[in-house]
Amino acid sequence: MRIPTLYRDKSWQRFFAGFFLGTIIGWVFFLFQFGTVHENLLLEIGNQQAVIDKHEKTIDILREDQDKQNRENQQLLTVQDIRIEFINESEVKLSELTLHELRDAVESELENVRNKDIESVANSREFLLKTVENKIFIINDKRFQLKVEQLFLFTTLEIHVMIVSAD
DSSP: OOOGGGGSHHHHHHHHHHHHHHHHHHHHHHHHHHHHHHHHHHHHHHHHHHHHHHHHHHHHHHHHHHHHHHHHHTTTTTTEEEEEEETTHHEEEEEEHHHHHHHHHHHHTTTTGGTSBBHHHHHHHHHHHHHHHEEEEETTTTEEEEEEEEEOOOSSSEEEEEEEEOO
16 A cells, blocks of 8 residues: 655645644744733733732721721720619618719719710729718718729719718
8 A cells, every 4th residue: 555645746735835834823823912912911910919909008007097096086985974873772771862862962973074084084083982982971961971882984984882871
């Protein structure tokens, strides 16, 4: 069996030369197009990464500012309300009116801490305790003294006191 001698025929030589030349030109065209598209994508990714980095820095700056502002606001919180709780109110057996007047008297004594920042009130809590404990409250010709058991300090100043007769 013999291979036909077609390689000597000019038409087949032109066909194979065109085929190889077309393959090479196609491959060069493919590489050029692929390189151009790849380069454009790399530029776009680089631009997007720069924008992302810029936004991340902005977010970090905003978070730091917000954290700083939160810390400052937390330090500048003020006492908004004063609440007095009597621990032994049932044992003393005072009328509701007497308890209400006693509570009002203590609140009026502590009125100067209202709308003050919590930090300064916390620094002067011993003074607050002594103010309440050393004062003798006279209600309906009866003398009462209070003993502070607990003090809670936040936007509401809450004091738990025990009523003691001062007679």
